[in-house]
Amino acid sequence: MxxxxxxxxxxxxxxxxxxxxxxxxxxxxxxxxxxxxxxxxxxxxxxxxxxGLNGGSVSKDVSDEVDDILEMYQTIQRSVNYFSEVEKESFLSRNNINFSGFGSHVSERKHLIYYHFLKRYNQKGIPEETDRIIRSLEDYRGMYQMYYTILEQKQYQQGNNANSLLSLHDIECIFSTADEKKLKV
The missing domain is CATH 1.10.8 (Helicase, Ruva Protein; domain 3)
Structure with a gap:
């Protein structure tokens, strides 16, 4: 060994x-x-x-979850670029929309391994990042649940014409999901 x-x-x-x-x-x-x-x-x-070299592998569920979280952040970042300059400046002064990665503790290790793989080999578009760990996996899960609900509502209301851009209100709802969890703790 x-x-x-x-x-x-x-x-x-x-x-x-x-x-x-x-x-x-x-x-x-x-x-x-x-x-x-x-x-x-x-x-x-x-x-x-x-x-993460204990013989376990990164499951499809873990890689799908990381892919979903990265897609959510890409959509958020792309959507913010369509805001008016005033909205964009105001929103960005209150919120960090950059992805903060995954922690190295046991519950996020497989996610971190897959994320590093994607970054290393440019397998998936990686959203802009911050170098500080701001959000936990549980935060991302709550945010993604809200994101998915918003996309489903858009699809229901607009049918096949629904675009994937999010409104300022949509993004604030997504971020407030993670922020609310922090306040309850």
Missing amino acids: LKSFEERWVIYTLLQDQKERNPCSSKEYQMFMDIITNGIESRYPSIFEYI
Whole structure:
């Protein structure tokens, strides 16, 4: 298990990437990097689990969910570009419409792995990003549920003529879904 220098270097690089994306957990990352650099084999399984190399795969459900979330952000960003300059400036001063990625904790790890895959190989249009983690997977799920409901309503009201652009009100409803959850906690 990870006998060669090259194998350990790959894991070290993955950990370094995780550290850069989530600097708040630098003590934990440092421990994992020490395990790799010092070759402490008995601790390798905890690292594999942490970075998603524990044999599990990214399910179709996870990749579909990431695709849906990215599509939602692309639609939001595209729609904001159609606002008047006054609306756009006012809205953007109150809201960050850039995608903030996924966290590295267990509940989002598979999502993060798939997202990094998409970014690395440009497999899917990636919306504009922010370097801060702002939203959790649960936030995205709530936002997507509202987004999907809005699109269904548009389809029902406008039939096949419905466009995928969102109004200012639509986008505010989508973002308020995640914000409401934060207020309840």
